[in-house]
Amino acid sequence: MKPIIKNIILNALEKAHKAELLPSSHFTEIIIEEPKAESHGDFSTNIAMTMASVQKMSPKKIAEAILSSIDDPDNIIKDTQIAGPGFINFFINTKAWYPSLAKIFAQDTRFGSENIGKGKKIQVEFVSANPTGPLHVGHGRGAAVGDAVARILSFTGYNVEKEYYVNDSGRQIKTLGTSVFLRYKSILGVDDPFPDDCYQGEYITDIAKNIHSDKKDALLKIDENTAVSYCSKIAAEKILTGIKKDLNSFDVIFDNWFSEQSLFDSNIVKKTIDEFKEQKIIYEKDGALWFKTSDFGDEKDRVVVRNNGITTYFASDIAYHREKFLRGYDEIIDVWGADHHGYINRIKASIEASGTSEKKFHVILIQLVNLLRNGKQVAMSTRSGQFISLKDVIDEVGKDAARFIFLSRHYESPLDFDLEVAKKKTNDNPVYYVQYVHARISSILRKAEETGKIDFSTFDNNISDLLLNEIEEIRLIKALSFYPDTVKTSALQKEPHKITFYLMNLASLFHSYYNKHKVLTDDPKIMQSRLYLVTAVLKTIRNGLTLLGISAPKAM
RNA sequence: GCGCCUGUAGCUCAGCUGGAUAGAGCAACGGACUUCUAAUCCGUAGGCCGGGGGUUCGAAUCCCUCCAGGCGUACCA
Numbered sequence: 158m159k160p161i162i163k164n165i166i167l168n169a170l171e172k173a174h175k176a177e178l179l180p181s182s183h184f185t186e187i188i189i190e191e192p193k194a195e196s197h198g199d200f201s202t203n204i205a206m207t208m209a210s211v212q213k214m215s216p217k218k219i220a221e222a223i224l225s226s227i228d229d230p231d232n233i234i235k236d237t238q239i240a241g242p243g244f245i246n247f248f249i250n251t252k253a254w255y256p257s258l259a260k261i262f263a264q265d266t267r268f269g270s271e272n273i274g275k276g277k278k279i280q281v282e283f284v285s286a287n288p289t290g291p292l293h294v295g296h297g298r299g300a301a302v303g304d305a306v307a308r309i310l311s312f313t314g315y316n317v318e319k320e321y322y323v324n325d326s327g328r329q330i331k332t333l334g335t336s337v338f339l340r341y342k343s344i345l346g347v348d349d350p351f352p353d354d355c356y357q358g359e360y361i362t363d364i365a366k367n368i369h370s371d372k373k374d375a376l377l378k379i380d381e382n383t384a385v386s387y388c389s390k391i392a393a394e395k396i397l398t399g400i401k402k403d404l405n406s407f408d409v410i411f412d413n414w415f416s417e418q419s420l421f422d423s424n425i426v427k428k429t430i431d432e433f434k435e436q437k438i439i440y441e442k443d444g445a446l447w448f449k450t451s452d453f454g455d456e457k458d459r460v461v462v463r464n465n466g467i468t469t470y471f472a473s474d475i476a477y478h479r480e481k482f483l484r485g486y487d488e489i490i491d492v493w494g495a496d497h498h499g500y501i502n503r504i505k506a507s508i509e510a511s512g513t514s515e516k517k518f519h520v521i522l523i524q525l526v527n528l529l530r531n532g533k534q535v536a537m538s539t540r541s542g543q544f545i546s547l548k549d550v551i552d553e554v555g556k557d558a559a560r561f562i563f564l565s566r567h568y569e570s571p572l573d574f575d576l577e578v579a580k581k582k583t584n585d586n587p588v589y590y591v592q593y594v595h596a597r598i599s600s601i602l603r604k605a606e607e608t609g610k611i612d613f614s615t616f617d618n619n620i621s622d623l624l625l626n627e628i629e630e631i632r633l634i635k636a637l638s639f640y641p642d643t644v645k646t647s648a649l650q651k652e653p654h655k656i657t658f659y660l661m662n663l664a665s666l667f668h669s670y671y672n673k674h675k676v677l678t679d680d681p682k683i684m685q686s687r688l689y690l691v692t693a694v695l696k697t698i699r700n701g702l703t704l705l706g707i708s709a710p711k712a713m
Numbered sequence: 714g715c716g717c718c719u720g721u722a723g724c725u726c727a728g729c730u731g732g733a734u735a736g737a738g739c740a741a742c743g744g745a746c747u748u749c750u751a752a753u754c755c756g757u758a759g760g761c762c763g764g765g766g767g768u769u770c771g772a773a774u775c776c777c778u779c780c781a782g783g784c785g786u787a788c789c790a
Contacts, residue, residue: 463788
């Protein structure tokens with residue numbers, strides 16, 4: 158509908174210029190918006206104001222010139238007005254809205270998808286939590302956002318791959334092995350002191366028990382380093398399996414699991430460092446190797462190899478991101494916790510240094526989650542083992558509610574996640590509000606089908622046969638017609654919460670309609686029309702929820 | 714100190730890359746179930762958009778500055 162209005166205005170501008178009503182042929186961009194107040198029409202444009210200086214005329218005069226030149230062969234516009242400082246408002250004929258309903262039926266599960274990706278290969282890397290403990294709620298937010306972004310991009314024509322980067326190398330893995338080994342020894346009666354910086358959680362002891370029942374006391378008889386690295390390996394595998402399982406039950410499926418260790422095994426880290434050394438981007442100072450990130454906008458240079466010969470995490474990350482682009486992605490998105498924001502500049506610097514534009518690299522920074530119970534903060538720390546895991550949360554409040562809450566605000570704002578609120582089945586917890594629409598409509602359709610009453614054939618041939626004149630019906634159709642725009646901005650800005658809010662608004666319009674008007678009425682033509690409308694709402698709600706990874710129940 | 718994020722109704726948050734009278738949910742108050750699912754709806758009340766400057770026809774939105782909170786500023790990950 159918007160492009161149609163835009164076109165009508167453009168034609169009017171040209172016509173007005175030819176008729177010498179407008180002196181200049183320089184037209185500013187036509188922006189069509191939807192006014193907040195219904196009294197201002199269905200669409201409005203500020204073109205008369207933005208052209209005032211170009212045309213050297215008052216906005217009002219320009220608006221009059223445009224309106225007098227408007228052609229509307231398809232009889233779309235019911236009324237126009239010039240208002241406020243120079244807005245032109247358009248009121249649309251009811252029947253002109255109907256084709257947007259037909260589009261929903263025609264496109265069905267694809268409704269809302271515009272091909273903006275054009276097959277561009279894009280990678281979304283998210284969660285990527287260290288395999289040193291179970292996922293917690295913070296990871297859950299990253300999982301929900303990353304997965305939704307991936308779904309939305311994939312829906313809008315991008316070729317998306319979801320990747321999880323596994324930090325299965327380095328110090329924290331060694332600490333993990335040490336923690337398990339100490340617990341293992343303690344099972345065998347050897348009680349060494351358990352350091353504070355080791356992982357304290359119950360799951361460590363469980364893994365130690367497993368190893369013990371498998372190996373008995375064999376690990377005590379071998380070299381301690383070998384024993385620890387054995388424990389590291391077993392523990393990381395075990396924990397990673399658990400992570401995969403938790404993500405599965407959260408409906409998050411990754412295409413790739415990329416191992417950090419593999420970067421070392423295949424020598425990619427070393428090769429990358431060597432190449433940068435040759436290019437003089439990496440240099441030696443104080444016995445360590447430094448990356449000249451400051452040449453690429455970082456505030457200072459960063460160490461990649463310490464003076465003890467051990468590479469830093471940054472070294473793997475440089476190699477990893479370089480490797481990603483070598484795999485041929487047109488764009489990569491990293492979803493990180495906000496506490497990593499200091500990392501953005503140095504990664505960008507390393508990407509630029511590799512000869513790739515940092516514009517192809519996008520970071521979504523997720524602010525932290527405050528887990529609450531009845532308004533009181535729940536303490537969380539992986540190291541101390543004091544935490545409620547993502548699994549606990551899913552078990553307690555359900556996958557749908559958890560995902561919806563994570564996606565119900567901008568990821569840049571900190572999130573209070575209250576377990577008690579998440580369990581409520583009221584409007585405190587809008588996931589049910591939206592799902593309820595789907596259930597209600599499903600119920601209506603079931604009832605209608607039972608008596609064989611659904612027949613949309615007349616509308617398929619002639620959409621203007623619809624009888625939808627109630628204001629609540631027009632509001633619904635209007636909202637439905639804006640869905641593709643919502644998906645588009647959500648994709649372009651990589652902001653899933655826009656869809657969440659759209660769905661809540663659509664749900665609200667539907668519930669109002671439902672309470673005021675009956676779908677299954679005695680008048681067959683009105684009933685078929687309403688069934689048609691309501692089915693379109695059902696499809697749109699279902700599509701939107703799917704993009705968020707939330708189910709659309711047929712009954713509640 | 715420097716950097717990133719945040720500050721909008723009592724609470725939790727939207728506000729579409731500058732538009733008209735700033736929106737929604739919860740909480741408060743008053744109403745609607747012999748009716749397609751009341752997990753719903755209708756109404757009332759609630760605001761110096763953190764403060765102050767600037768940019769312009771027009772600012773919650775852009776710029777500057779100050780204040781408050783969170784996070785980060787490692788040869789940790």
